[in-house]
Amino acid sequence: MGFKYTILGGDKRSLELGKLLMKDGRDVCIYGFDMLEEYNNETVSLNEAIEYADVIVGPLPFSTDNLNVNAPFSNKAISIDMVLDFMSEKQMIIGGKFNIEHEKKLKNKNIKSSDYFKREEMQVLNAIPTAEGAIQIAMEKTPVTIHNSNVIVLGYGRIGRVLSKMLYGIGANVHVSARKYSDLAWIKNYGYISVHTKDLKTYLPKMNVVFNTIPQMILNKELLKSIDSNCLIIDLASKPGGVDFEAAREMEIKAISALGLPGKAAPVTAAMVIKDTIYNIIEELDV
Amino acid sequence: MGFKYTILGGDKRSLELGKLLMKDGRDVCIYGFDMLEEYNNETVSLNEAIEYADVIVGPLPFSTDNLNVNAPFSNKAISIDMVLDFMSEKQMIIGGKFNIEHEKKLKNKNIKSSDYFKREEMQVLNAIPTAEGAIQIAMEKTPVTIHNSNVIVLGYGRIGRVLSKMLYGIGANVHVSARKYSDLAWIKNYGYISVHTKDLKTYLPKMNVVFNTIPQMILNKELLKSIDSNCLIIDLASKPGGVDFEAAREMEIKAISALGLPGKAAPVTAAMVIKDTIYNIIEELDV
Amino acid sequence: MGFKYTILGGDKRSLELGKLLMKDGRDVCIYGFDMLEEYNNETVSLNEAIEYADVIVGPLPFSTDNLNVNAPFSNKAISIDMVLDFMSEKQMIIGGKFNIEHEKKLKNKNIKSSDYFKREEMQVLNAIPTAEGAIQIAMEKTPVTIHNSNVIVLGYGRIGRVLSKMLYGIGANVHVSARKYSDLAWIKNYGYISVHTKDLKTYLPKMNVVFNTIPQMILNKELLKSIDSNCLIIDLASKPGGVDFEAAREMEIKAISALGLPGKAAPVTAAMVIKDTIYNIIEELDV
Amino acid sequence: MGFKYTILGGDKRSLELGKLLMKDGRDVCIYGFDMLEEYNNETVSLNEAIEYADVIVGPLPFSTDNLNVNAPFSNKAISIDMVLDFMSEKQMIIGGKFNIEHEKKLKNKNIKSSDYFKREEMQVLNAIPTAEGAIQIAMEKTPVTIHNSNVIVLGYGRIGRVLSKMLYGIGANVHVSARKYSDLAWIKNYGYISVHTKDLKTYLPKMNVVFNTIPQMILNKELLKSIDSNCLIIDLASKPGGVDFEAAREMEIKAISALGLPGKAAPVTAAMVIKDTIYNIIEELDV
Incomplete structure (x- = not known):
C-alpha cells in the first residue's frame, strides 16, 4: 500500500483529499491548483505529475466539458487525452462520474480505472x-x-x-x-x-x-x-x-x-469519504 | 375490509392469529383444533368452514406432507385437494410456504392466493x-x-x-x-x-x-x-x-x-406479524 | 384552568408566549409592546391590563433596573410598584428572576407569586x-x-x-x-x-x-x-x-x-418552555 | 497500586471478585471458602490471611449476625472482633453494609475502612x-x-x-x-x-x-x-x-x-462492579 498519488484538478475537496493522504503518510503530488497562492509556483509539468504516481486521483465530476479534467483552480487546461497518453499500464486512475467515452478510452489503452462515485459505500x-x-x-x-x-x-x-x-x-x-x-x-x-x-x-x-x-x-x-x-x-x-x-x-x-x-457543509468529511473509498478500491484490486 | 376469515389448521400461533383477528372485530371461524378441549366439540364441517369465509388462512408451513394441511391439533386429516374443491373464485387463500404443486393447483382452479412467508415485510x-x-x-x-x-x-x-x-x-x-x-x-x-x-x-x-x-x-x-x-x-x-x-x-x-x-419466544407477536402481513396482502389486492 | 392572562412587557419571547397561550384557547391581554406596529395602538391602560387577568406574566428577567418591569418594546415605563398596587389578592404574578426586594413587596401585599426561572423543570x-x-x-x-x-x-x-x-x-x-x-x-x-x-x-x-x-x-x-x-x-x-x-x-x-x-436559536421553543412551566405552577397551586 | 488483597468470606460473587483481581495482576488470598472443593485444603490461618494483605475485602452484606463475617461457604466462624484484632493501622478493610457498631470499632482501632455499598457509583x-x-x-x-x-x-x-x-x-x-x-x-x-x-x-x-x-x-x-x-x-x-x-x-x-x-442474573458483572468501586476507593485515599 506504499502507493504514490497525484491529485489531478478538482475543487477544495480534492485539495483536502491530498492533505488527508499526506497525513496518512502517503506521497502525494498536487497538480492543477495554480490559481491558489499556495500552489502558484508549481513547476512540475503534467507529464511529470502523471509519471510521479501509482494512482492518479481525478475530481468529482471528472470532467464538465468531456475534453478536459475539471480543474476550477487551474489556469491551464488539462486535456483528458493527454493525461491518458502519459499514463502507463502499471498505473491506475480513479475519478468520479466518468462518462462512457472516457471509459472506452481507458479500456482501449488498457489502463486500470475505477469510478468512486459508482461505489455503493x-x-x-x-x-x-x-x-x-x-x-x-x-x-x-x-x-x-x-x-x-x-x-x-x-x-x-x-x-x-x-x-x-x-x-x-x-x-x-x-x-x-x-x-x-x-x-x-x-x-x-x-x-x-x-x-x-x-x-x-x-x-x-x-x-x-x-x-x-x-x-x-x-x-x-x-x-x-x-x-x-x-x-x-x-x-x-x-x-x-x-x-x-x-x-x-x-x-x-x-x-x-x-x-x-x-x-458545502463538511468539505473535510467529504474528502475523507473519497479517501476511504479509494483505499477500498485499491484493496479490492490487490486481492 | 369487513372480510370473514377461517383459520384452517396450524399450531398455537394460528390460534393466536384467530384471536387477534377477532379482537380487531373480524368474523372468524376456527377449524382444525379438535384436539384442544376448547374446540373439541366443533360441529362445523370442513365444507362449512370453507364456505364461511372470504379469506382462508392456512398455517406456516401450509403442509408438511404435501397432501394435507398442517394441523397438529386436529385428529382429522384436512385434504388440500378437498379444501381447493370447496373454494370458489370469490374467495382467497393465504398461507405460508406453499410449494410449487399447490400453486399450480390454485392457478388451475383460478383461486386467488398469496404466500405470506414470501412477503418481505x-x-x-x-x-x-x-x-x-x-x-x-x-x-x-x-x-x-x-x-x-x-x-x-x-x-x-x-x-x-x-x-x-x-x-x-x-x-x-x-x-x-x-x-x-x-x-x-x-x-x-x-x-x-x-x-x-x-x-x-x-x-x-x-x-x-x-x-x-x-x-x-x-x-x-x-x-x-x-x-x-x-x-x-x-x-x-x-x-x-x-x-x-x-x-x-x-x-x-x-x-x-x-x-x-x-x-417459541413470542408466539403472540409472531401471530401479529402474520396478521399485519395478511392485512397488507388484502389491501394491495383491493387497490 | 379557564384563567385569563396578561403578558406584561418582555421581549419577542414573551410575545410568542402570548400567542401560544391564545393557541391553547386562553384569553390573553398583551401589554407593553407599543413600539411594535402590530400593537402600537394599544388603548388599554396599565390598570385595565392588570385588572383583566387572573395571572400576570412578567418577563425574564422581570426587571433590569429594579424599578420598572423589563419592557424593551415599550415607550412607557411600567412601574413595578404601580403593578403591585393595581393587583388584588385574588390574582397571581409569575415572572423570571424576581429579586429579594420584589419578593418582599409581594409578600407584604399578600399577592401570590412564583418565579418560573427557579423551577427545576x-x-x-x-x-x-x-x-x-x-x-x-x-x-x-x-x-x-x-x-x-x-x-x-x-x-x-x-x-x-x-x-x-x-x-x-x-x-x-x-x-x-x-x-x-x-x-x-x-x-x-x-x-x-x-x-x-x-x-x-x-x-x-x-x-x-x-x-x-x-x-x-x-x-x-x-x-x-x-x-x-x-x-x-x-x-x-x-x-x-x-x-x-x-x-x-x-x-x-x-x-x-x-x-x-x-x-436566539429557538425563541418559540423557549416560549413553550415558559408556558409549560407556568401551567405546572398553576396546577400545583390548585392542588 | 501494587496492593495485596484478601477476600474474606462471602458468596460466589466474592469468589468472582477474587478471580477478577487476579486477572488484573493483583496478589490475592482467598479465605473462608473451605466448603468448596477447590479451596477445602486451605491451610492458611485467619491471622495469616489478614496479615497477607494491604486491603481486606469483606462481603456484601459484611455480616448477617453482627458477630461473624458473612461466610456461607465456610465451616469456620470468622469472628469480626478477631479480624479487627489481627489488623494493623497500615491495612484497610472494605466491605458492604457495615453497621454502626462495626464502624465504631473500626474507628476506635484506627483502622481505615470504607463501605462500598454506600458509594453512589x-x-x-x-x-x-x-x-x-x-x-x-x-x-x-x-x-x-x-x-x-x-x-x-x-x-x-x-x-x-x-x-x-x-x-x-x-x-x-x-x-x-x-x-x-x-x-x-x-x-x-x-x-x-x-x-x-x-x-x-x-x-x-x-x-x-x-x-x-x-x-x-x-x-x-x-x-x-x-x-x-x-x-x-x-x-x-x-x-x-x-x-x-x-x-x-x-x-x-x-x-x-x-x-x-x-x-442472580449476572454474578460476574456484579463482582466487576464491586471491583471498580474498590479501585475508586483506593484511588481517592491515595490522593
Whole structure:
C-alpha cells in the first residue's frame, strides 16, 4: 500500500483529499491548483505529475466539458487525452462520474480505472454529510428546536435512512414515508412513525419540517395545500427535485432546494469519504 | 375490509392469529383444533368452514406432507385437494410456504392466493422476535450483563440489523461483521464497530457472545480456535447452520443452535406479524 | 384552568408566549409592546391590563433596573410598584428572576407569586434549546460532520446531559468529563466515553470540538496547549465562562462564548418552555 | 497500586471478585471458602490471611449476625472482633453494609475502612444488572416481544433510569411515571412518555409489563383493578415492595417480586462492579 498519488484538478475537496493522504503518510503530488497562492509556483509539468504516481486521483465530476479534467483552480487546461497518453499500464486512475467515452478510452489503452462515485459505500458515506447539512439548515431556518418537533422524511433510501436516524437521535418526532410495506416495517423497527405515501395528506398538516429525498415530483400543489404556513420544506433530491417550488412560493411556504451539501457543509468529511473509498478500491484490486 | 376469515389448521400461533383477528372485530371461524378441549366439540364441517369465509388462512408451513394441511391439533386429516374443491373464485387463500404443486393447483382452479412467508415485510417483522429470543438466550446463559459486553453479530441481513440495533440499545459493545464495503459503511453509520469478515480472527478472542446469522459454515474449526472458552455462540442460521458444533463441543465452547424463535419466544407477536402481513396482502389486492 | 392572562412587557419571547397561550384557547391581554406596529395602538391602560387577568406574566428577567418591569418594546415605563398596587389578592404574578426586594413587596401585599426561572423543570427544558443551539454552531463552524467526530463535553450537569445525548444521537464519538465517580458511572451507562477531569490533558489533543458547561475556569492556558489548532471550543457557561479566551486567541484556537441560546436559536421553543412551566405552577397551586 | 488483597468470606460473587483481581495482576488470598472443593485444603490461618494483605475485602452484606463475617461457604466462624484484632493501622478493610457498631470499632482501632455499598457509583453500576435481570424476566414470562410492547416503569431513580433506557433501546413504547415536574421533564427529554403518578390509572390499562422501582405501596388494590389480566408486574423494590401481591393473586394478575438480581442474573458483572468501586476507593485515599 506504499502507493504514490497525484491529485489531478478538482475543487477544495480534492485539495483536502491530498492533505488527508499526506497525513496518512502517503506521497502525494498536487497538480492543477495554480490559481491558489499556495500552489502558484508549481513547476512540475503534467507529464511529470502523471509519471510521479501509482494512482492518479481525478475530481468529482471528472470532467464538465468531456475534453478536459475539471480543474476550477487551474489556469491551464488539462486535456483528458493527454493525461491518458502519459499514463502507463502499471498505473491506475480513479475519478468520479466518468462518462462512457472516457471509459472506452481507458479500456482501449488498457489502463486500470475505477469510478468512486459508482461505489455503493461512497453513496452511503456521502449520505452522512448530506443529512447533517440538511439538519443544519433546519436548525437555522426554524424558530423551534428539532427536539420535540414533528418532522417527516419523504423516502427511505440511503439519505432517508441516515437522516431519520439523526433526527431521532436529536429527539424529534420522526415520521418517514414510503410506499413499500417492507420499508414501512423497517421504519417502524427503527422506532420512527411509518407513513404510507398515500396517507401523506393526513400527516403533513402537523409537520414543522418536511425533508424530501425522492427525486421526482411528490410535493405537488395538491399536497402543498395541506402543509402549515410555518412549516419548512427542505428538498434534498437532485434537480428538478420533488417540490413544486413555484406553487410553494405562491402559498408562501418556505421551501429550500439544498444540493451539494457534503462539499458545502463538511468539505473535510467529504474528502475523507473519497479517501476511504479509494483505499477500498485499491484493496479490492490487490486481492 | 369487513372480510370473514377461517383459520384452517396450524399450531398455537394460528390460534393466536384467530384471536387477534377477532379482537380487531373480524368474523372468524376456527377449524382444525379438535384436539384442544376448547374446540373439541366443533360441529362445523370442513365444507362449512370453507364456505364461511372470504379469506382462508392456512398455517406456516401450509403442509408438511404435501397432501394435507398442517394441523397438529386436529385428529382429522384436512385434504388440500378437498379444501381447493370447496373454494370458489370469490374467495382467497393465504398461507405460508406453499410449494410449487399447490400453486399450480390454485392457478388451475383460478383461486386467488398469496404466500405470506414470501412477503418481505413479514421477513423483516419476524426478525424482531428472532432477535429478542436470541438476546433472551444470551441473558440466560451468560454470567455477565449484555450491557458493556463485547458481542459480535456475524452477517448484516435482516436479523443482523435488528439484532445489532437491540444489542446496542441495551448498551453492548456491538461488533458486526460483513464482507461488502457498503454493509460495513452502514454498520459504522449505525454506531457499531464494523469488522471485515476476513479480520474475524483478530476480533473473536475478546468476544463474550457471538451471534451467527449467516446460513453457511463460517465458524469452522480454525476460527473456533480463536474464541475464548467462556464465550457463548448462538447460531440463528437455519440448518445446517454456520457453526461446526462438533468442533465446538470438543473445544468445550458453548454453542447453541436457536431456531424457530418467533414461535417459541413470542408466539403472540409472531401471530401479529402474520396478521399485519395478511392485512397488507388484502389491501394491495383491493387497490 | 379557564384563567385569563396578561403578558406584561418582555421581549419577542414573551410575545410568542402570548400567542401560544391564545393557541391553547386562553384569553390573553398583551401589554407593553407599543413600539411594535402590530400593537402600537394599544388603548388599554396599565390598570385595565392588570385588572383583566387572573395571572400576570412578567418577563425574564422581570426587571433590569429594579424599578420598572423589563419592557424593551415599550415607550412607557411600567412601574413595578404601580403593578403591585393595581393587583388584588385574588390574582397571581409569575415572572423570571424576581429579586429579594420584589419578593418582599409581594409578600407584604399578600399577592401570590412564583418565579418560573427557579423551577427545576424549566432549567431542564431550557437545556434542550441550549444544547441544540450549541450543536448548530458546531455544524456551522467546522468543516467536518459531527457524526464520527471526536467531541467532548466538559461537565455533566443539565446541559451536559442533554448535549451529550444529542451528540451521541447524531453519531459523534462522545466524551464527557466529570470529577465524581457516580457521574462517570452514569456517563458510561449512557454509552459515552467517560473522562475524569484530571485526565483531560490526555484526551483533549484528538478532539474536534470541545463544549464547556462548567461555570468556572477550566480550559486554562495549560490545558489549551494540549488542544489541536483545528479544534473548535464552544463555551456555554455564563460569564466569565470557563475558557481563557485571551490565551486561546494568542494560540489561534477558535473559541466561542455562546450565551442566551434558547432565545436566539429557538425563541418559540423557549416560549413553550415558559408556558409549560407556568401551567405546572398553576396546577400545583390548585392542588 | 501494587496492593495485596484478601477476600474474606462471602458468596460466589466474592469468589468472582477474587478471580477478577487476579486477572488484573493483583496478589490475592482467598479465605473462608473451605466448603468448596477447590479451596477445602486451605491451610492458611485467619491471622495469616489478614496479615497477607494491604486491603481486606469483606462481603456484601459484611455480616448477617453482627458477630461473624458473612461466610456461607465456610465451616469456620470468622469472628469480626478477631479480624479487627489481627489488623494493623497500615491495612484497610472494605466491605458492604457495615453497621454502626462495626464502624465504631473500626474507628476506635484506627483502622481505615470504607463501605462500598454506600458509594453512589456502586449503586449506579449495580442498577445495570438489576435492569437487565428485570428485562430477562419480562422476556421469559410474556408471549410478546418487548419491542413494540407498552411498558411502564414506576419511578425515575437509578434503576428507573437505567431500565427505561434499555427498554427504549430494545424498541418498547416506554412510559415512565414520576411525581416531580423536573423528573417528568427529564423523562420526556430522553424520549419516553412521561406519566404523572396521579394519572397512572389512565395509562395502566394498556400496559403489557409494569416495572415497579418505588419502595412503597404504589400498586394497591385500587390501581391493580385498572391493569389488564394479561399484564405482567415485576416489582424491583426491596421488601415489602410496592405491590399488593395478595390482591394481585386474587385478581389473577401475574406479579413477581424480583430481588437480588445482580448476583442472580449476572454474578460476574456484579463482582466487576464491586471491583471498580474498590479501585475508586483506593484511588481517592491515595490522593
